[in-house]
Amino acid sequence: MNKVLVMVAQRIALGLLTLFVVSAIIFLAVELLPGDIATEILGQTATPETVAAIRRELGLDQPAYIRYFEWLLGVVQGDFGRSLATDREITELIGARLLNTLFLALVAAAVSVPLAIGLGVMAALYRNSTFDRSVNIFTLSAISMPEFFIAYMLILFFAVRIGWFPSLSKVDLDQPLFDRLYAVALPAVTLTLVIVAHIMRMTRATIINLMSSPFIEMATLKGLPPWRIVVRHALPNAWAPIVNVVVINLAYLISGVVVVEVVFVYPGLGQLMVDSVVKRDLPVVQACSLIFAATYIVLNLTADILSIVSNPRLLHPR
Known part of the structure; x- marks a missing residue:
């Protein structure tokens, strides 16, 4: 039983590490998407000053690494932020959809x-x-x-x-x-x-x-x-x-x-x-991608654990 518990703890730690790496990849990939939410909100006729003002209001003028860690801290606390397109809570948006x-x-x-x-x-x-x-x-x-x-x-x-x-x-x-x-x-x-x-x-x-x-x-x-x-x-x-x-x-x-x-x-x-x-609603894209990634990681870990538990010989590799 102790070996099983150690194995489960190792798999959970590996899953958390994988999820952290995946969250960074998701944030970077979303950052590389073409277009701009400020232009999407204001339209193509918006002046550069107006676009810069809305970017400051949305916090998009901050460096990417600061926004990433702020987003990650909110996710750990169960807060995915607000939608940039609708200004609604993301948890409210994804609840029924999930x-x-x-x-x-x-x-x-x-x-x-x-x-x-x-x-x-x-x-x-x-x-x-x-x-x-x-x-x-x-x-x-x-x-x-x-x-x-x-x-x-x-x-x-x-x-x-x-x-x-x-x-x-x-x-x-x-x-x-x-x-x-x-x-x-x-x-x-x-x-x-x-x-x-x-x-x-x-x-x-x-x-x-x-x-x-x-x-x-x-x-x-x-x-x-x-x-x-x-x-x-x-x-x-x-x-x-x-x-x-x-x-x-x-x-x-x-x-x-x-x-x-x-x-x-x-x-x-x-x-x-x-x-x-x-x-170009970046927080919603990040939240959906992270939920998909977390689900895939959790179920893969579950498959790994179930296969070992159902076949104890895997606890003793040659």
Whole structure:
């Protein structure tokens, strides 16, 4: 147990250090964005004196390193600052948007994770069969196509031609659950098609590797049916890599939804970040980017910790 606690503490410290470095990179990248918020607010006809005055009012005349440490100190205290475009609290702006993004990710995960694990188990059970080849071809084709292409194809067939689902995903917290699920159907299917191949192939490969283990051979010699061997004996011993790839894909679902949200005009955190880039609203862009980075780091650390806990042999490297 002590080794596990030490390992968790080391991973947390490494995650905090990584997040600090990422915050500096985010701030620097946002600083390098073209355009100016003062000009965006005042318009192209503003005089240089007026632009300089609004920059002083917004604190943009200070050196970048001073603004970075002031911003970082506020983030540590839970204060992301105020939007330069709307003068609203950033926490107020991102609150509902973050919930929408989490809802979309949760719906996609609820569909994709059981589907991918089930397909992986079936592909391992019927290895080299027509079903196995068909699943591999379908999932590899889906993962080979970019998200925006899959999204536009779904819109073309299911929204424009058939008319089953809306092409724009308009949701709010006051909608009934069924209406929200109906609105996010196409974005959720897009994300599902993108990530299901990773989990399915990892599940299949892990189970196939375990099928040559002595305890599996013993179960086979006892006359157990193949499905029982896979489900009751192989799958429980394959959880470590499967959990790892599932959590990593959950991190992608939350931090990689920007393109999908933009295509479907979904009111999530990714859409807010893109809109803020257009408006040159630097604090909002920094806050959204940092939330995505923190989510990805936390879930990756979670995957690392779960894989070690579920397989204690990793605590004793050779």
